[in-house]
Amino acid sequence: MNLHALIAQPDAEPAVNIALNIGFGLIATVMIFAAFSVVTTKNVVHAALYLVLVLAGVAAQFILASAEFLAVAQVMVYIGAVMVLFLFGIMLTRAQIGKEDGLNNQGWQLGIPVAIVLFGLLGYVIFNTFEDDVLEERAPFPTEQLSDQYLSAYLVPFLAVSFVLLAAAIGAIVLARKD
């Protein structure tokens, strides 16, 4: 993959913060490795743990992108709740824990060309459009500003999402209930 392009930074950019870039590169490397492992490992529990790594990396990237509230929410929701759900799901659906064959489909190779073509397309478009755009360092967005948006401009979607969550909770109970 295009890992090299991610880490190598052009020195000509004056606004670039070297330490930030090194941090970003390290985290990104770990994330990409972990993501690969999620889709290739033969142990389902390991896949879940690699996924934790990826999501923690996303949270770290959020901090770099001055989205602190989101980082905290990411940790709490994904690592705190969603991963526990996944682990429970694995335990409830499988007795055996350990390496296992047959986690992949018959035609799993089909995914490789699709993924590579898709990445080629995305990479081309991204480089073409945002070649020189620099993300300027800035103070984190205050959480207050976020909440203002939720409770004014996005109030109705906010309410709608709360209904979606309620419906999902009820639906999950109905589906998973033994009867």
Added chain:
Amino acid sequence: MLAVEDTHAALELSSGWFLENAWLIALIPAIGFALIIGFGKKMPMKGSEIGLASMAASLVIATGAGIQWMQRTDSASHGGDEAIGGAFSGVRGVLRASEGGEVEPYIEPVVTQWVWWQNSGLEFGLGSHIDGLSVLLLWLVAFISLLVQVFSLDYVRGDRRYTHFFAALTLFSSGMLVMVMSSNMVQIILGWEIMGLCSFMLIGHWWEDAYNSHSALKAFFTVRVGDVGLLVGTAILFFGANDFAVANLDSNGFDIRAIQAWALSGDGSSWTLIMASSALFIAAIGKSGQFPLHTWLPDAMAGPTPVSSLLHSSTMVVAGVFLVARIYPVFWEGFNIANGGLSFIAIIGGITIVVAALLAFVQDDIKKVLAYSTVSQLGYMMLGLGTGAWLPAVFHVFTHAFFKCCLFLAAGSISHSGSHHSFDMKKDMGGLRKFMPITFGAWCVSTLALTGVIPFAGFWSKDEIIDNVGANGYTFLFWVGLGGAALTAMYMTRATYLTFFGEPRGAAAGIHHDDGGHDEYATEFRETAIRSADLVAALPRSLSAAANVPGDDIEHDAEGDPAHGGHHADEHDDHGPHESGKLILVPIVILAFLALTSGFVNPTPLAGDALGANLGEGVELLKKYVEPRYEPVAIGETAGHAGESVQLLEVTPLPAAEAGADGKDAYATGCGRTDPEPGTVCYFPKVKHAVPELSKILLSLGVVALGYAAAIGFCIAFYKNKNPRLVGLTERSRIARGGYLFLKNKYYLDLLYQNVFVYFVSRPLAKATYWFNQNVIDGAVNGVGTSGKKAGDWVYNNIDQKIVDGAVNASGTVASETGHGLQPVQSGKVNQYGALLFGAATVGAIVLVILNVS
């Protein structure tokens, strides 16, 4: 005194606690509803005490708000130093412009509003908007609801869903109160829908019976048809008025006052106004049971009698009238009422008056007579609103609530104690005046009020509507109104005669053939038309029953209602007709008293010379306190200042409108279609008031008297003396039978809705295809066949068999082959679908990128 010499006079309006906290009037019953639902069953009186207490609290606050509103109005006229007592004694400091006096200022409503929710800067308020109209209706709704709940204490005692009944009744009142005090259209929709839901719950209160649940559904869905109009109209008004409201009034296009001001400002195009007013009037048609959608109202009688009474007097059906009255400027401008345009509202109102009154003649069910009577009276209100008689229409809402509620409660009292839970006038009533003297007296007072006999309430309001309709130049509708008054007198005489006079029949004579159906219909749910043959078969029996054939002939009527057992144990040991208990009689007597007196709050004929009294305009309390003034207000000062007890208002008086040659008000130019003066808005159009004349009063009284005389004569001849020329007329005369059937089947409107509209959704294609097949294709084939069999054979053998069939078969084969070819793609495997999905999306994106780049 208001100093009108200044162009800008500071005006101090008093306010008060009740006016600013009027939202409690609706909130208390809503809380009461929650409490009844939550704790009602554990309370000693099963929750009814919570309902009564909350309605009583609402009534207290509404009364306080009413008194303070009067003080506020007086403070504008008299600088705040004169109490309302002066108004009652007929003393007025300021003459109205029509009397050659000074211009009265616009009285700012007291608006208290909170932001309920908002979306991208658009705020939806929830609160109270208190002016004369809302104060009047708030008080009315709270008062009637309280009386109806008192009545219900005894009436539904022992019902299996007693607690739920009171809960729904309380919420119903709350819904109406929310709507009446609305400060914006969204709140109107809220109250409107609460009422729709509660009417469904209450009409279907005894839903075990299929008829009742059908009726509830019918009421709900018929009203829903109109509700679409409410949503559309609100949207149109919003998009029309929003810019104006944001720019000038610091509010948005949902705000009632903004809509009123916008409609009168000349800012909106007439097309927008016509669309909005038509859509909103469709909503009013549905809710207020106007002509094409009136069919749900009589079926709504399936609910318990207190529900019918509340529904038909002050809530629900009045909601449509209130909607029109509330944003009257929209209708005023949209239908061009100012210039005597023949408005949609007036036409529908006029049609409804006559159509419903005729239907009331053929009903055997006492509640249905009253239901059609309500529809007819609502027609009067709409007629008044549609012809510019705003005040008389609102006045009629006020008086009608008392006497119609009284009539319904009297009917309930009769069925409760006199006719053993039956509402059939022909089978189970008659001669009840001896057994139920108080009910009879109340009924008579209310009937006289309904028919518009002079000192009773209905006269002052209904006659004023008719008078104004004539004075505003609608001559034909004037005669329609008069004819309606005569019809009213006739059908009410028939109902009164059948119920209270003659010999007792059925249950009224102590014969009990039904086993305790509680306030339910002895009739089945009939959706099919009554055919002529059925009528001939059925009529002699009912007529003979009506004509007092002794009991043994009536016994077989018991077969008609076998299904009503087991609803509740019959509590009445005394099986003869008797007077009802105090809890039932007290509300009836209070209402009857008001039916007698409530007209004197606005006796226009007494104000002038028409009846020789000439008490001055001071006796017209509603005109003074309820009708909004049309004077323009400077824009900068109109934003509602909630929480301030004293408001300063900049008033720009127009030059006093020049009186016409006949003493009537001339239309103001400031608030018509032409733009008002820059910097001012007005909130109410300049409506005309007719000057009563003795000749017109005598004319309408004469018409009513004629109606009474004809009806009494008919009743005596037909029911008492069984005049052979009249009895059996419907069997002998084709015209009479046709008319009777037409009415009995309610103009076949139900059939139309049921068979045409409903089936038009479900079976149109099948029917159309069948018809096409039978008529067109068969005809063509026959034509071909007769013109030459050979040609037909050739067509059949060659074109049909070879070409058409061949084409059909070929296309089938192609489809089948294609399907087989593509079958492997539909593997049913999720991953493969995912691969195809992402692959296709990628390819599509690549195509887009290439197209864009090159």
Added chain:
Amino acid sequence: MLAVNFLLLAAVLFCIGVFGVIARRNAVLVLMSIELILAAVNLNFVAFAMMNDNIDGQVFALFVIAIAAAEVGVGLAMVLMIYRNRKSIALDGLSEMKG
């Protein structure tokens, strides 16, 4: 820091997620791959929010997190039901929709 960094990282995660959805047979693993895709989308939202100095991107990222939580809850409940009914959560066995 270049905007391209974030966007490319998101693109890589997205493609890995797509590969996972296509390649994996185990339903739980497919759900995990979907989480990868959603995480990539969130990264994009946050990066664009920073780029445009506008907080709306973060608002939407939080919506995505909420919806993702709902999706996982319902998805795992469905997986559980499938497992209970057929003692397997292999997706290639679920081919009743086969044409």
